Amino acid sequence: MTPNPSIDAVSTYRLTAGSPRVRIADWLAHEGLTATWHTYAGTADVLPTTVARHPLRILRAEASVRRGWPSQVLVLSREASPWSLGEVEETLLHRAERGVYDVDDAIFADRSPIRRAMRIDRKWARMVGAADVVVVGNDHLAEHAAPFARDLRIIPSCIEPGDYLAKTSWDLAAAPRVVWLGSPATEHYLEPLAADLGRLHTRTGARVTLISGPGSNPRLASIDHLVDRVPWSLSTVATALSEADVAIGPLDDTAYARGKCAYKLLQYAATGLPMVASPVGANALALERFDGVAVAAGGDWTEALEAVITESAARREARGRQGIAAVAEHYSFEAWSPHWRAAVLGS
Structure with missing residues (x-):
């Protein structure tokens, strides 16, 4: 890997949202690195009400993320698509020369009806298992990632x-x-x-x-x-x-x-x-x-x-x-x- 490889950063949230900003964007700024960002539909969230307001934008975003792209380093925050069962994230991480999955929330424990119906626990296992490196923000997340991760690192959320x-x-x-x-x-x-x-x-x-x-x-x-x-x-x-x-x-x-x-x-x-x-x-x-x-x-x-x-x-x-x-x-x-x-x- 070159000292400053090209980086693709992926999130379903726009950059002002907590996870991609705190866990990726702020780190890139501190390290003097740039990335090509793929923020799905560019909305603040992907709740059903948001999706209903932007149906065409969501359809375009879903088509784009499913086509994917080749990456040297791909850093995925949380998930790439709210509709994926893990196959989209799995493909993106596998296609990258170095696929990094970063997470700072217990998304596997989300008990909302849509998450339960889509088996977020299985999606978690697929995403964690597909990454070359999994970076989590605390011991609780590490405990739940450990059965599936090949290379697991704990790095707390940080500030300047x-x-x-x-x-x-x-x-x-x-x-x-x-x-x-x-x-x-x-x-x-x-x-x-x-x-x-x-x-x-x-x-x-x-x-x-x-x-x-x-x-x-x-x-x-x-x-x-x-x-x-x-x-x-x-x-x-x-x-x-x-x-x-x-x-x-x-x-x-x-x-x-x-x-x-x-x-x-x-x-x-x-x-x-x-x-x-x-x-x-x-x-x-x-x-x-x-x-x-x-x-x-x-x-x-x-x-x-x-x-x-x-x-x-x-x-x-x-x-x-x-x-x-x-x-x-x-x-x-x-x-x-x-x-x-x-x-x-x-x-």
């Missing part, structure tokens, strides 16, 4: 710490500010916390910044009065995070959630934010490294958040500075660059 605005003061705002970073598709993880956040507001005056989609969520209507929404964008997320006092990362303890790669916790840590999160999947180790507070299933989020808010500024600073140091050591592109190049480029 310099892209974030590290806090320089941990004194509280007049009204303490809690922040959550996510998307409309993951706001359901916040719903069980609504009552806890309401009690926290009553006790401390704390407000909640939601960095997500711009639209309101009816299932969070009970806390609308204490929520300030900030539409997510690459140009605004760092500032919005830096203005908070404490960050939250709730997850359900399910097979699907255990496959998540703690990416929002990395962003909190790079900002120097004390954090309270569910110790599920990759979150558990990240919380230990970042001196975060873990709230297990059934735990009291109000008490955990109030404890961080009422502790001394010096203690919050110690948490924040540990997070800044640990994210650079354990989750930065610089720390993992040799491993990524070896996995993807074979060098």
